[in-house]
Amino acid sequence: GQNIDQPTEMTATEGAIVQINCTYQTSGFNGLFWYQQHAGEAPTFLSYNVLDGLEEKGRFSSFLSRSKGYSYLLLKELQMKDSASYLCAVRDSNYQLIWGAGTKLIIKP
């Protein structure tokens, strides 16, 4: 079956750095997405990786290793507004998005 694994919850301190990991087992691979979802709101797109390596976008970076079925989202200079759930999703060989359950990130002052 298809499976996406992420930690359920993480806690970090304002101003620090946090890395959220995602491992996947899917039938085929056509890209990996990270979305941010604040409580009570819709998911919003953060990043897309299809080739191995690091994609940097401001305070957020996303890394992919296809051979290991592994990705991480790196958040730097954490702000209180970064408190949210972070969803990892993989597009499989049928171009369908398979979603992880999300990682709830709690930022403490």
Place this chain on the structure above:
Amino acid sequence: DTAVSQTPKYLVTQMGNDKSIKCEQNLGHDTMYWYKQDSKKFLKIMFSYNNKELIINETVPNRFSPKSPDKAHLNLHINSLELGDSAVYFCASSPGLADSSYEQYFGPGTRLTVT
């Protein structure tokens, strides 16, 4: 100028009723989706339409019936509502299927509570 809109935002109804949720996107996208997000926050695809044609129909009860009158609209009708249908339902759209980098744009969600 909302990109993906859904109505209603909140829906409280009794078991056994029939209800509809409407979704519209003004992005010119070809593909639209319905997701269900339960209390554990797991986002589960229900249906996907591409150019008004059904392309994904996950294992959902046949009480759920999507309708796409045109490319910009994808409505969800639910018959004989059950307690387990309580969840947040998200509509989403993306430019199409040809490019795997296409991200999905989500509507604000409809919080359905069945009592």
